[in-house]
Amino acid sequence: MNILFASQAIDGHFNPMTGVAMKLKERGHDVRWYTGPVFAGKLKDLGIPLFPFKRAIEHRADNLFELYPERARLKGPRAIGFDGEKIFASNISNFLEDLRELDQEFPFDALVVDSSMFIQRLVSHLMGRPVVSVVVIPNMESDPLVPPLFFGFRPARNPADKALQAVAGLLSDKVILRPADQSYRRQHSFYGQEVPKGGRLTDETYRCSDAIIQAGTPSLDFPRRNHNPKVHYVGALLPYRRPGAPAGEPLPQGYGNTIVVTQGTVDNADQEKLIIPALEGLKDMGALVIVATGGRGTAELNQRYPQSNIQIRDYVDFAAVFESTDVFVTNGGYGGVQLALSKGVPLVVSGINEGKSDVNARVEHAGAGINLRTESPSPEKIRRAVHSILADPKWKNRAQQMQQDFARQDPAEAAARVVESVLSSRRTP
Template identity: 90%
Template sequence: MNILFASQAIDGHFNPMTGVAMRLKERGHDVRWYTGPVFTGKLKGLGIPLIPFKRAIEHRADNLFELYPERARLKGPRAIGFDGEKIFASNISNFFEDIRDLQQEFPFDALVVDSSMFVQRLVSHLLGKPVVNVAVIPNMESDPLVPPLFFGFRPPRNPAGKALQTVAGQLSDKIILRPAHQSYRRQHTFYGQDVPKRGRLTDDAYRCSDAVIQAGTQSLDFPRRNTNPKVHYVGALLPYRRPGADVAEELPPGYSTTIVVTQGTVDNADQDKLIIPALEALQDMDALVIVATGGRGTAELNRRYPQPNILIRDYVDFAAVFESTDVFVTNGGFGGVQLALSKGVPLVVSGINEGKSDVNARVEYAGAGINLRTEAPSPEKIRRAVHSILAEPGWKERAQQMRQDFARQDPAEAAADVVERVLASR
């Protein structure tokens, strides 16, 4: 079968889908990928042909401020609303026209699409193609028991909390995301598509897809009143690794405790948010502290923190290092959180922007880590949280329980099965 993958040109959206693509390729399917030219080299290495964006704007982690200088001045809800409209909703028609045209080059039998591209309804209804939606972020389908997006809420415990979240949900859907929703509806109306008025913007991808591959496990999600039979939790969707590619990390000997710190690969320009406070907090501990900078300021940090127990690198092989890690300090990137829990590592999470608050609320609700609930925690706050994780065995026990949940199936295998079942049903 001919299977078209489609994703944003953003590492956090593209990379988790590569394992699924390679599994389908290994099963004999002709897999090609519609995304930005930035991934030409990666796709060549995977042996998957690239069909690059033509009309669509290539939004990348490293060009957003160049494309939209005004974005640098926005924070909180205004930044969320701006990204929703400009980075995600504005490209829908461009994505669809590109995909409609590329059928001449590659008559695909099914589309496996990054949930944030929002073309599920158009491809399914206008092209008549099976669509498998891939959500590499937490489940964003609305439900009466699930808190509204972007506030970092946990499920309410009392009527007052429920009332607060109801108001916040209206603020999120009717004000923060209103420009994105208007853009979405306007572009679909152009193609004669009536978008249901009820529900939030992100619901439509769950409604219009034949199936949803949902990253993570139900134990890392909130309870739901309504179960969508299309949604399949597959575990930690991770970048493809060639068999035998695991390399043992050369770590300094003599440390019984290992702590890993990262501020991600997108929101890591200002290291005063998490990396530097974490180093200040942990530099004097009798522990090995490993910091992944994402390629920013590594040399300067090494000069500033020359202690023998601190190892600062551009990138870290988390899959290998987490096998001996005791605490993971992170800003809440969903991929890193899943990988840590799949290895049984408890977390200290910090971060609010780009949906991090919702990821971190799930970590807290699952009992797998301490949520600092701030974008820029103090060294003292980080130090207390790390010491708490190390001193109380319950954190490690809960993370190990979640490791068992993640280990129940091979994520790429389970996701590939979902795609093939959709193909068979059509």
């Protein structure tokens, strides 16, 4: 069957889908990909033909401030609202027109789409193709038991919590998401598509897809009152790794503990937020501290922290390093959180922007780590949290329990089965 993958040109959206694409390719399907030209080299290495964006703006982790200089001044909910409109909603019509054009060259039988592209309704209704959405962030479907988006709330425990979250929910849906929602409805109206009232913009993925491949496990989600049978939790969706691929550069041996630190690949320009406070807080602990910079300021940090127990690198082979990691200090990127828990590594999480607060609230709720609940923790706060995790075995025990949840199935295999089941049901009279 002809299967078209489509994703934003952002590493955290593209990379987790590559394992699924390769699994379907190995199973004999003709797999091609619609995304930004930035991934031409990666797709060539995978042997997957690329249909590059033509009309669509290529939003990348490294060009967002260039495209939108005003974004640098925004924080918290305002930044999320801005991203929702400019990065995620504004391209919908461009995506559709590109897809209609490439369909002439590659008539696809199914679209496997990054959920944040928000083209499920148009592709399903106007092109008549089955759509499988891949959600590489926490489950964002509305539910009475799930807190509102973007505030980092845990489930309400008392009437006061419920009242606060009700107000925050109105702010999230009617203010923060309003520009993106208006853009979404306006573009759909142009194509004669009426978007039902009620619910929020992020519910469209769950309304309009034939199936949803949800990264993570139910143990890393909040309890839900309503069960959506289209949602399939598949575990940690990780970038494709060739069998027998060598691990990264070897690390020094002989340290009692290993601590890994990252500030992600998007919000990592200001290293004073997490990387530098973490280095200051952990440098004298006697542990091996491994820092992944995402390619920013690595040389300068190595000059500033020449200690033998500190290893600062552009990129780290997390899958290999987590085999011997005791604590993962992160701003809360969902991919890294899943990978750490799939290896049984407890976390210290500290991040708010780009939905990180909602990821970190789930880590806290699951009991798998300590949530510092700030964008810029102090060195002392980080040191105390790491000490707490190393001193109390409950954190490691809980992370290892969740590791068992992640190990129940092969994520790429499970996701491929979801896609094939949709294809099979569409072929059945």
